[in-house]
Amino acid sequence: xxxxxxxxxxxxxxxxxxxxxxxxxxxxxxxxxxxxxxxxxxxxxxxxxxxxxxxxxxxxxxxxxxxxxxxxxxxxxxxxxxxxxxxxxxxxxxxxxxxxxxxxxxxxxxxxxxxxxxxxxxxxxxxxxxxxxxxxxxxxxxxxxxxxxxxxxxxxxxxxxxxxxxxxxxxxxxxxxxxxxxxxxxxxxxxxxxxxxxxxxxxxxxxxxxxxxxxxxxxxxxxxxxxxxxxxxxxxxx
Numbered sequence: 071x072x073x074x075x076x077x078x079x080x081x082x083x084x085x086x087x088x089x090x091x092x093x094x095x096x097x098x099x100x101x102x103x104x105x106x107x108x109x110x111x112x113x114x115x116x117x118x119x120x121x122x123x124x125x126x127x128x129x130x131x132x133x134x135x136x137x138x139x140x141x142x143x144x145x146x147x148x149x150x151x152x153x154x155x156x157x158x159x160x161x162x163x164x165x166x167x168x169x170x171x172x173x174x175x176x177x178x179x180x181x182x183x184x185x186x187x188x189x190x191x192x193x194x195x196x197x198x199x200x201x202x203x204x205x206x207x208x209x210x211x212x213x214x215x216x217x218x219x220x221x222x223x224x225x226x227x228x229x230x231x232x233x234x235x236x237x238x239x240x241x242x243x244x245x246x247x248x249x250x251x252x253x254x255x256x257x258x259x260x261x262x263x264x265x266x267x268x269x270x271x272x273x274x275x276x277x278x279x280x281x282x283x284x285x286x287x288x289x290x291x292x293x294x295x296x297x298x299x300x301x302x303x304x305x306x307x308x
Contacts, residue, residue, distance in 0.1 A: 071149040071150060071168070071171040071172065071174070072148040072149045072150070073097075073100055073148055073149065073150045073151070073152055073168055073171070073211065074100065074101045074102070074103055074125075074146040074147070074148040074150070074151050074152070074214075075093060075097060075101070075102045075103070075151075075152050075153075075154055076103045076104075076105075076139060076146065076151050076152065076153050077089075077102070077103070077104045077105070077142070077153070077154055077155070077156060078104075078105050078132075078135050078136075078138035078139050078142060078153075079104060079106050079107070079113055079117075079156045080106065080107035080109055080113070080138075081109045081110060081111045081113060082109070082111075082113050082156035082157070083109070083111045083112040083113045083115075083116050085156045085157040085257075086116045086117065086120075086156050087116060088159060089154065089155075089156050089157065089158060089159055090116070090117075090120040090121060090122045091121055092159040092160040092161075092255075093122040093160055094120075094121040095160070096160040096161070096162060096164050096165055097122075097160060097164060097165065097168075098122070101126070101146075101147075101148065102122060102124050102125050102126075103124075103125060103126040103142045103143075103145050103146060104117060104124050104126070104127050104128070104142065105128045105129075105132065105138040105139065105141050105142040106127065106129040106130075107129075107130075107131060107132050107134075107138055108129060108130055108131045108132075109129070114129060126142075126145050128141060128142065128145070133224050134224060134227050135227070135228075135230075136222035136223070136224050136226065136227075136230040136231075137222075137224045139153060139222055140217075140221045140222055140224070143212075143214070143217050146214050148214055149171070149174050149213070149214060150171055150174075150178075150211045150212060150213060150214060151212050151214050151217070152210070152211050152212070153207050153208065153210070153212075154208060154254065155208060155256075155257065157257040157260055158208055158254050158255060158256055158257055159254065160253065160254055160255075161183065161252055161253055161254060161255055163180065163181075163251030163252045163253045164253040164254065166251045167180045167211070167249045167251040167253050168211070170249055171211055173245070173247075174213050174214075174215060175213055175215070175244065175245065176213065176244075176245045176246070176247050177210065177211070177212060177213060177216070177238055177245065177246050178210070178211040178246075178249055179195070179205050179209045179210045179211070179246065179247075179248055180209045180210075180211075180248070180249040180250070180251045180252065180253045181193065181209055181249075181250065181251065181252045181253065182206045182209045182252060182253065182254045182255070182256035183252045183254070183255050183256065184256055184258045185255060185256065185258055185259050186258050186259050190252055191206055191209075191256070192205070192206065193248070194248040195246065195248070197239070197283065197284075200235065200236065200239050200283075201236075201283045201290075201291055202291050204229070204231065204232035204235060205235055206254075206256055207231040208253070208254040208256050209253060209254065209256075210231075210235075213244075216238065216244065220234065220237060220238070222234055225270050226268055226270055226271040226274075227266075227268055227270070227271075228266045228267075228268035228271065229268040229271040229272075230271070232271070233271065233274075233278055236278055236279075236282045236283075237282065239282065240281075240282040269299075272295065272299045273299055275292065275295050275296075275299070276288065276292035276293070276295055276296045277292075279291060279292040279295075280292060
């Protein structure tokens with residue numbers, strides 16, 4: 071099965087050399103599609119000198135990470151797409167996982183290793199686990215065909231991937247298969263999704279639960295999340 075690696079970058083020059091080197095080592099012949107949001111640092115120069123050739127580069131302003139990813143994925147001509155952050159690194163398990171991709175309608179997800187503590191995240195998911203937490207995007211091999219009928223919602227600046235995964239989990243045409251390999255060293259210290267609070271997603275999270283999951287799961291996770299989100303202003307949180 072053919073895989074493309076997709077990246078959304080913006081002023082990522084300090085992080086890119088190690089990321090690109092990991093791709094050159096573990097995915098040397100895999101197409102790399104990069105959407106740059108109009109960087110003003112040395113990002114484009116680093117990409118031009120990369121040991122991992124960039125197959126497609128788009129550099130222009132966008133509406134954020136997920137708009138950039140939607141644009142980049144639309145250029146992919148492969149069976150699967152894999153999304154990597156500029157501050158993440160591929161691990162040897164990546165190639166082992168790619169060798170197990172068999173069905174173009176299956177969403178395969180593996181594990182990542184966290185930078186913060188070296189721990190592995192997060193094993194197989196069931197419905198309750200998907201309702202309460204997200205599969206790390208850097209663990210996922212997405213069927214390219216999925217994006218012909220679904221896209222990341224750009225209104226969710228940091229957690230559109232979770233909304234996308236919920237939608238796929240609820241889609242009878244999409245199967246999920248877990249692979250045991252650790253495919254990526256995931257920067258959970260500096261990555262935007264790990265540091266920020268997606269206000270719009272967290273506002274909509276109870277409704278997403280109600281739409282895609284059972285009523286008991288909505289009651290178990292949606293009501294506490296609703297109360298926590300709406301109490302943030304009372305606690306002085308933005």
